[in-house]
Amino acid sequence: MKKTIISLALICMLLSAFVNPVQAAGQTLRAREDNSFRILIVADTQDTEKPRQLMLDLLNAELDAADVDLVVLLGDNIYGPYIGDDKDKAESAIRAVIDPIVERNLPFVICFGNHDDENCISKEEQIAIYKSYPGCLNEDPDISGVGNTCLPLCAADSDEAKILLWLIDSGTYAEKEIGGFGYVKEDQIDWFKEGVADYNAKGAPTSYVFQHIAVPQAYQLLSPAKPFEKGAFSGLFNPFSKWYKPNADKISAGGFEETPGSPRIDSGEFSAWKDCGVKAAFFGHDHVNDFVGTVDGIDLIATSGIGFYAYGKGDEHGARMLVLHTDSPEEYETEMVYYKDLFDKPISPFALSRIGIPTFIVVVSVFAGLILLITIIVVIIKKRGRTQ
Ligand SMILES: [Fe+2]
Numbered sequence: 035m036k037k038t039i040i041s042l043a044l045i046c047m048l049l050s051a052f053v054n055p056v057q058a059a060g061q062t063l064r065a066r067e068d069n070s071f072r073i074l075i076v077a078d079t080q081d082t083e084k085p086r087q088l089m090l091d092l093l094n095a096e097l098d099a100a101d102v103d104l105v106v107l108l109g110d111n112i113y114g115p116y117i118g119d120d121k122d123k124a125e126s127a128i129r130a131v132i133d134p135i136v137e138r139n140l141p142f143v144i145c146f147g148n149h150d151d152e153n154c155i156s157k158e159e160q161i162a163i164y165k166s167y168p169g170c171l172n173e174d175p176d177i178s179g180v181g182n183t184c185l186p187l188c189a190a191d192s193d194e195a196k197i198l199l200w201l202i203d204s205g206t207y208a209e210k211e212i213g214g215f216g217y218v219k220e221d222q223i224d225w226f227k228e229g230v231a232d233y234n235a236k237g238a239p240t241s242y243v244f245q246h247i248a249v250p251q252a253y254q255l256l257s258p259a260k261p262f263e264k265g266a267f268s269g270l271f272n273p274f275s276k277w278y279k280p281n282a283d284k285i286s287a288g289g290f291e292e293t294p295g296s297p298r299i300d301s302g303e304f305s306a307w308k309d310c311g312v313k314a315a316f317f318g319h320d321h322v323n324d325f326v327g328t329v330d331g332i333d334l335i336a337t338s339g340i341g342f343y344a345y346g347k348g349d350e351h352g353a354r355m356l357v358l359h360t361d362s363p364e365e366y367e368t369e370m371v372y373y374k375d376l377f378d379k380p381i382s383p384f385a386l387s388r389i390g391i392p393t394f395i396v397v398v399s400v401f402a403g404l405i406l407l408i409t410i411i412v413v414i415i416k417k418r419g420r421t422q
Pocket residue numbers: 078080110147149319320321344
């Protein structure tokens with residue numbers, strides 16, 4: 035009997051070594067003994083059922099370097115339009131991104147972006163795949179969007195929430211009459227405000243928000259600029275759009291290479307954040323932006339993309355580290371960890387892509403096209419010369 039009890043105790047000890055404390059506590063996160071909590075924010079993995087090895091290598095290296103308690107996937111986790119009408123392929127694309135996280139026994143939570151469901155598989159079906167993993171902490175309350183989630187974070191020795199992490203589905207595209215990208219809906223904002231009020235009754239925790247698309251207030255980090263002015267930029271694929279330059283007084287780290295793909299309307303989300311004690315909000319979507327700036331006391335923070343199928347930031351593809359502290363919830367540290375920080379090897383020009391085609395192939399094709407055009411013109415001119 036004694037032997038059986040000892041064996042059972044040993045099995046329990048062994049099992050507990052493999053169960054992350056976050057999972058053991060259900061949906062409530064718990065800080066480390068020193069009250070820190072480490073998050074790796076990964077944006078725009080954005081690939082297909084045959085993901086680029088470079089994205090997987092970078093994701094694995096980020097996970098190995100990070101020593102984290104939670105991974106946040108910030109949307110465009112797969113590249114819907116390039117997967118096509120095959121649900122199995124969409125599922126394979128999702129599992130390719132999640133496998134490196136699960137292999138390390140790390141809990142994770144996801145947001146959806148504008149590209150995830152641009153195919154045959156709905157966000158409802160996709161969240162079911164994510165939730166098939168025990169480490170997935172997503173909820174899905176009955177409000178607009180899919181996978182909206184609130185995760186309370188407690189200190190190591192207390193069950194009182196000190197920090198709230200909000201994962202919001204920022205939508206895909208706005209209605210035709212509005213145009214542009216999606217926005218957070220009124221019922222989502224109400225859900226957020228009610229959730230904060232509930233927790234405030236129990237101790238007023240500080241909130242941090244994670245969503246794919248930046249709020250329009252991100253433009254307050256910018257000043258108007260003349261086209262092609264030094265340090266200025268426009269929409270990445272639209273040089274005819276308005277030009278801006280960063281407002282150095284409001285930006286403390288990182289920068290912009292494109293205008294934020296924010297919604298054209300302000301749905302009131304930022305105003306709710308101001309009323310509800312949001313300290314910082316984290317966005318993906320704009321693959322070449324990694325700014326840290328402050329608007330009306332709220333830090334707005336972009337994470338450059340990690341994926342190589344779509345456009346990106348060269349050797350500044352990467353992920354963002356975020357360290358929170360339950361003993362000082364208003365203080366945090368964050369920094370981008372880039373490809374160049376983790377790998378000595380330069381990225382092959384075949385791997386760099388801006389539109390789903392390696393840049394090198396685009397350049398060679400354009401060059402070959404020009405030579406062909408010049409040859410045709412020369413031949414036509416010579417022929418005309420002979421006939422005259
Ligand atoms: Fe994206």
